[in-house]
Amino acid sequence: MNKSNAILKISTNLSAMDCDGVIDVYNSIGWGGNYSHKEIRAMYAPGNYYAILYFDEKVAGILRAFGDNSSITWLAELAVHSHLQRNGVGSILMKEFLKSHSHTAIYAEVMAGQEEFFSRFDISRKSSLVACSRAAVLRRS
Template structure:
């Protein structure tokens, strides 16, 4: 990693260029969705997030939610395909744990990624099962849409 790598903790909605970068990350890893700036701003309006830039390019993001006391749920950790394998995901995880390591951290992990999360002490638990529901209408709660 170069010294030009910077993590930005943002307490306000991402800028237009950051929204474009986040959408590019999602598309590069197959999450797609063609998210609008309004949708990305809505997704990043609450909870914790960090945006990692490498040489000025938005290269990775991490988002999490919790009570800042006992529990944190990792919503996503995503690194643009062109920047994978360079340790940026680890930088983002360390940043999350520096901010929220005082809480239990939970993550739904895609198959094959368990080893990455295990490096940070986030381990599979046989007593936990992930349950979910698909969104019924994406964007219905975004103001102005």
């Protein structure tokens, strides 16, 4: 990946092109859910941290995080388009994220098999923490 063709957008209002790109990344890695632009804009609401990395005018990867900007930050997701994985996209997003959040503790729930990637950024498994979750309840329109 030629990094000179990369553009990083951080926490700005999402355009229709941004929304389409996020949806494309989600679909490429199996996270698709037929999201509307309205739903994507709600997920990437102002006040939350997010970064979108464009490569050759297409969304290559995204990172979303939430926190109090004082003591804790939860890294909600890091997703890289399936065709661009293992090309440095995730690393670019993580490095930029860590620049602005080094003053907080960072928590992340990591998909099995991805621990090594996150450990490169000092985000590692903690024996005292357990990930807990529940599935979303689908809303009826």
